[in-house]
Amino acid sequence: MGKGAGGPRALSRLGMIYDVAVIGGGAVGSAIARELSRYELNIALLEAAPDVGMGTSKASTAIWHTGFDAKPGSLEARLMRRSYALMEQFAPEAGIPIERTGGLLIAWSEEQLATLPALLDKAKQNGVADVYLIAADEVYRLEPRLGPGALGGMLVPGEHVLCTYTVPLACATQAVVNGITLKLNHSVKAIQSRDGFHVLGGPGGSVECRWIINAAGLYSDEIDRLLGHHDFIVTPRRGELIVFDKFARSLINHILLPVPTAKTKGVLISPTVYGNVLLGPTAEDLPDKTATSTSASGLQTLLEKGRAILPELLNEEVTATYAGLRAATEHSDYQIRLHAGQRYVCVGGIRSTGVSASLGIAEYVAGLLQEAGLTLKPKLQFKSIRMPNIGEAATRPYQSAEMIAANPTYGQIVCHCERVTLGEILAATRTVIPARTVDGLRRRTRVLQGRCQGFNCHGAVVSLLARETNQNPSQLMMLEQDHVA
Numbered sequence: 001m002g003k004g005a006g007g008p009r010a011l012s013r014l015g016m017i018y019d020v021a022v023i024g025g026g027a028v029g030s031a032i033a034r035e036l037s038r039y040e041l042n043i044a045l046l047e048a049a050p051d052v053g054m055g056t057s058k059a060s061t062a063i064w065h066t067g068f069d070a071k072p073g074s075l076e077a078r079l080m081r082r083s084y085a086l087m088e089q090f091a092p093e094a095g096i097p098i099e100r101t102g103g104l105l106i107a108w109s110e111e112q113l114a115t116l117p118a119l120l121d122k123a124k125q126n127g128v129a130d131v132y133l134i135a136a137d138e139v140y141r142l143e144p145r146l147g148p149g150a151l152g153g154m155l156v157p158g159e160h161v162l163c164t165y166t167v168p169l170a171c172a173t174q175a176v177v178n179g180i181t182l183k184l185n186h187s188v189k190a191i192q193s194r195d196g197f198h199v200l201g202g203p204g205g206s207v208e209c210r211w212i213i214n215a216a217g218l219y220s221d222e223i224d225r226l227l228g229h230h231d232f233i234v235t236p237r238r239g240e241l242i243v244f245d246k247f248a249r250s251l252i253n254h255i256l257l258p259v260p261t262a263k264t265k266g267v268l269i270s271p272t273v274y275g276n277v278l279l280g281p282t283a284e285d286l287p288d289k290t291a292t293s294t295s296a297s298g299l300q301t302l303l304e305k306g307r308a309i310l311p312e313l314l315n316e317e318v319t320a321t322y323a324g325l326r327a328a329t330e331h332s333d334y335q336i337r338l339h340a341g342q343r344y345v346c347v348g349g350i351r352s353t354g355v356s357a358s359l360g361i362a363e364y365v366a367g368l369l370q371e372a373g374l375t376l377k378p379k380l381q382f383k384s385i386r387m388p389n390i391g392e393a394a395t396r397p398y399q400s401a402e403m404i405a406a407n408p409t410y411g412q413i414v415c416h417c418e419r420v421t422l423g424e425i426l427a428a429t430r431t432v433i434p435a436r437t438v439d440g441l442r443r444r445t446r447v448l449q450g451r452c453q454g455f456n457c458h459g460a461v462v463s464l465l466a467r468e469t470n471q472n473p474s475q476l477m478m479l480e481q482d483h484v485a
């Protein structure tokens, strides 16, 4: 038998010794926990926040990347490609909202136009064969409302949008359903290694494990240092975005992509699976890992770029703005390293493609563990899950006569902007990983996410959540102040 797998469960003076502890419940850590939950292993997923998916993963642009523009031969390129195929299967099976829009990369200068053949070649090297160079008239035929000056483009039919909230929630849910232990509000602050196992300490208590997976996102370098490594430094790269109201949705047919640079994929205009339009993100390196507020200058830059790409977009109303921090490092590739002797895998520096690549990363990490001697014995059954649909491409509960007939609370709308029903709110508080915060409820249902931003239903939503989760409404509001990005 390999090290620690499938054997009798050892107990120490603290209790269970887990075979594997995953630090960080973002898209990446949750996907790793899900992947490992296929096997006869005792796994803990440790997340500092009160919910999964509250870090960078909730603030992405939500593009389901093909990996066409990744650096050929890089780990990122390889894992994005693999992940794309895995997501193709997992998303429909688990009910992760996706919308198959396709992407249209547009050249706005002679210099950019000249780089398109090389980009096409790069896509092909990355195994993305379904890409086509198109002339300016075809660009305008596909996207008639584009601003003047497009000189040509590249069509990437496989580039789509997904729900960035549901990806980590679905992965963590399936992991829990398949037996892992999820510890929320569990921040790892210290690591001691002795007698063949690690002790992960923090204010939430201690956890003992044989293997550590570091998927701590922006803090992955700090966890790496706790284990004695100095392989990379995370510099938060802020991306600000503007969300336009649903009336803007008819302005575009595809994700409108810029020609990427070495530093960033650039400012794009994209549909969302909720029926809005996103403009962003910016790319600005900052010293602060908590700087998730937007800035006047960042938003101004976006508006100027947006006006040039799609002038009519600026006539539309803005629903919200937000910012996320990419875990950029001094290296261009993911920082995934196996330290077999230490029984440690670092999964850091997953900067701008981690939601798309999460399933591929998870499979790769499982392979590294196996390579290092951990026995991966498949369970007799890997249970499937189905997440509630919050996307516009499939039927939502308020549209389903069948659901309403079976449960009339699916006919009672609480959030009118996003048409979220009482039934969905109740279900979100009673599910495998229940919503305990208003933001958690938003990410599970879309409540408060619409054009009024909760002006009409905030009070009702807080009261409902407080009643269903046995919390005091004022405590809930304070939690919200602490954790909304």
Ligand SMILES: Cc1cc2nc3c(=O)[nH]c(=O)nc-3n(C[C@H](O)[C@H](O)[C@H](O)COP(=O)(O)OP(=O)(O)OC[C@H]3O[C@@H](n4cnc5c(N)ncnc54)[C@H](O)[C@@H]3O)c2cc1C
Pocket (backbone or CB within 6 Å): 023, 024, 025, 026, 027, 028, 029, 030, 046, 047, 048, 049, 052, 053, 054, 055, 056, 057, 058, 059, 060, 061, 062, 063, 064, 065, 186, 187, 188, 189, 215, 216, 217, 218, 219, 220, 223, 237, 238, 239, 240, 281, 323, 324, 325, 326, 350, 351, 352, 353, 354, 355, 356, 357
């Ligand atoms: C503006 C922007 C746009 C993006 N657009 C896209 C896109 O279109 N498509 C795409 O695929 N990707 C996109 N990305 C990138 C993607 O969001 C990230 O690569 C991905 O979310 C990284 O996931 P993660 O799990 O590594 O990090 P996170 O989601 O940050 O998760 C890390 C988790 O670790 C927890 N944690 C940290 N320290 C500790 C500790 N000590 N103890 C316990 N828990 C801890 C955190 O609370 C957090 O929940 C974008 C990112 C940004 C910022």
